[in-house]
Amino acid sequence: xxxxKIIHSTTSTQEKTYAILHRHWFDLASRFILIVxxxxxxxxxxxxxxxxxxxxxxxxxxxxxxFLTSFLYLIAWIYSFFIWVDYFLDIWIVTxxxxxxxxxxGFFARNTSELDYVHVQDVTSEIQGIIQTLFNYGDxxxxxxxxxxxxxxxxxxxxxxIKTLVMHLNRQAISKRAHPNALIKEIQDHTDHHGPE
Amino acid sequence: xxxxxxxxxxxSLCILVACIIVIFHLMRYSLNRKIALYTTxxxxxxTLLLILINLYFFVNIPFAELELLxxx
Numbered sequence: 001x002x003x004x005k006i007i008h009s010t011t012s013t014q015e016k017t018y019a020i021l022h023r024h025w026f027d028l029a030s031r032f033i034l035i036v037x038x039x040x041x042x043x044x045x046x047x048x049x050x051x052x053x054x055x056x057x058x059x060x061x062x063x064x065x066x067f068l069t070s071f072l073y074l075i076a077w078i079y080s081f082f083i084w085v086d087y088f089l090d091i092w093i094v095t096x097x098x099x100x101x102x103x104x105x106g107f108f109a110r111n112t113s114e115l116d117y118v119h120v121q122d123v124t125s126e127i128q129g130i131i132q133t134l135f136n137y138g139d140x141x142x143x144x145x146x147x148x149x150x151x152x153x154x155x156x157x158x159x160x161x162i163k164t165l166v167m168h169l170n171r172q173a174i175s176k177r178a179h180p181n182a183l184i185k186e187i188q189d190h191t192d193h194h195g196p197e
Numbered sequence: 198x199x200x201x202x203x204x205x206x207x208x209s210l211c212i213l214v215a216c217i218i219v220i221f222h223l224m225r226y227s228l229n230r231k232i233a234l235y236t237t238x239x240x241x242x243x244t245l246l247l248i249l250i251n252l253y254f255f256v257n258i259p260f261a262e263l264e265l266l267x268x269x
Contacts, residue, residue, distance in 0.1 A: 020228070060259050060262045060263060061263075063254055063257045063258045063259065064258055064263070066254045067251065067254035067255050067257075067258055070247065070250050070251040070254050071208075071251055073247055073250075073251075074212065074244070074247040074248065074251055077243060077244065077247055078212065078215050078216065078219070078244070081219045081240055082215075082219065084236070085219060085222045085223060088223075088227065088236075089222065089226050089227070091228065104222075104226070107218055107222065110226070
């Protein structure tokens with residue numbers, strides 16, 4: 001899957017991509033920090049256990065300790081990549097025509113939803129807490145008139161700018177929609193006043 | 198010893214399945230082909246290294262001495 005397949009899945013090929021968003025890096029880093037702390041802890045435990053077994057003379061168990069440590073390292077490494085895949089494959093794309101939300105839910109569930117700007121009713125950005133304030137990331141909620149109900153950008157950077165962008169594109173879409181009728185009315189008024197040409 | 202070998206084989210199988218799942222998702226769903234390729238190469242190389250280290254430690258476990266230790 002690449003960007004072209006997501007964006008040009010409909011007939012529109014004039015679509016301009018304004019933003020491709022992932023969750024903020026701090027969201028990922030906070031989970032990796034826990035894994036790093038775990039690895040430091042098990043390394044310390046392994047070294048302590050090896051030193052203790054050396055001092056008591058039970059050296060046959062030292063390879064078992066190292067084996068279990070390397071086993072836990074391998075598990076932690078693969079789990080890190082589970083976290084990375086979950087982070088990397090959650091994507092929000094803001095284009096000139098719509099918002100696309102691609103959400104990876106676990107490994108065997110993937111949701112892709114689209115929202116046209118004319119269906120946008122309300123956009124709210126939310127930054128909560130010290131960490132989000134310091135790093136300027138948060139949630140953007142897009143209230144829609146469609147079946148989806150609420151569209152959510154979760155833990156994205158600069159949520160206020162995204163909110164402004166979506167509102168601007170919403171107004172643009174609405175005025176484009178309004179324009180054809182206004183144009184037809186103007187033509188009709190002109191024809192009524194001046195007669196057919 | 199046979200029980201340990203069986204357990205290690207089952208563990209290796211689980212690791213292999215997990216790796217296949219990760220690689221499949223990276224290659225299939227990544228927006229950018231280059232990023233998908235680099236992350237896959239990084240993942241595979243380090244996973245192989247960790248597996249080899251783990252295998253080395255497993256092979257060096259003195260099972261015979263541990264059985265004697267367990268029996269005594």
